[in-house]
Amino acid sequence: MSSDIFDKVKNLIQEIEASKPADAEELEAFRLRYLGTKNILKPLMAEIRNIPNEQKKDYGQLVNQAKQTAEAVFERLQTALEQAADQAAFDGLDLTAPPYPQELGSRHPVSIAMNRIVSIFERIGFSVAEEREIEDDWHNFTAMNTPEDHPARDMQDTYYVKDSVEYLLRTHTSSVQSRVMTSQKPPIRIIAPGRVYRNETISARSHCQFHQVEGLYIDEGVSFADMKQTLLLFAQAMYGPDVKIRLRPSYFPFTEPSAEMDVYWGLESEVDYRITKGTGWLEILGCGMVDPNVLENCGIDPEKYSGFAFGMGIERQAMLAYNLPDIRLFFENDVRFLKQFKGAF
């Protein structure tokens, strides 16, 4: 009896070694038969109690050998099946097929215009300053010499953060001026691009969010002539060397004197008449000498230092450059619109 059962286990070992499952299903059947919770080796192991004592050790080792063989064979077969599957997938690949073309993205037209403006000023020594869009009342208005009763503070123009009189969405990038002046010492020469918000009715011409670029230059002895020369250089780089500019007196709370700069656009077409209101001149930016009150508010001695500042809207310039009829196009993110600026930078 005992040699019978020894033979039975030995036959089983041979059977295990000879197994060749052809697919994952057959491999699973193999696993259940030899290694599963109800595998056929278990009852054989239980048989050990009927084996004469002097043979128990040999018998135990033999059944263990069967189990180890099953484990080793299972692992080998599993690896072989995985490799065969990988190979099959690879054989199905057409390595000569042309790849899918990579779709190139494009920059947003506002970014294109903004980058252009910023890079012109970077070339003449301005560095970029970026600041928060949620601003406090002091940096956006008070420091910028905008009195309490100024219409720009009206709830209708300014988005205040809910239930707050202190925090708001900046209404202009001029807030970066006060941020920089209170944290840096002159000489200061910065250019500040960014998004601004105003509570305006959305139409083809105006939007509640848009972009500006602000400039600020403060040092000893900075003059109005310096400002004019800087802005002329900008206009030439932006609109061509033959551009004509003019400065018209204007008013801003944070500059004194203040001006608006126009570039000559021409009056060749009906559109030119419309966008220049029949004058041929197009307003591009606001500017002026930084008001001494602003310098003082920000802890800069107005007796020692002077400076100029300017600010311009980006969407308007992008609309002119790309001949776009409606400011809302910039914020809809319609890819059919955005795709048209491929290749521009």
Ligand code: DAH
């Ligand atoms: N902050 C002004 C606006 O939002 C633009 C502006 C005008 C900025 C004159 C300036 C400046 O720095 O000097 O319309």
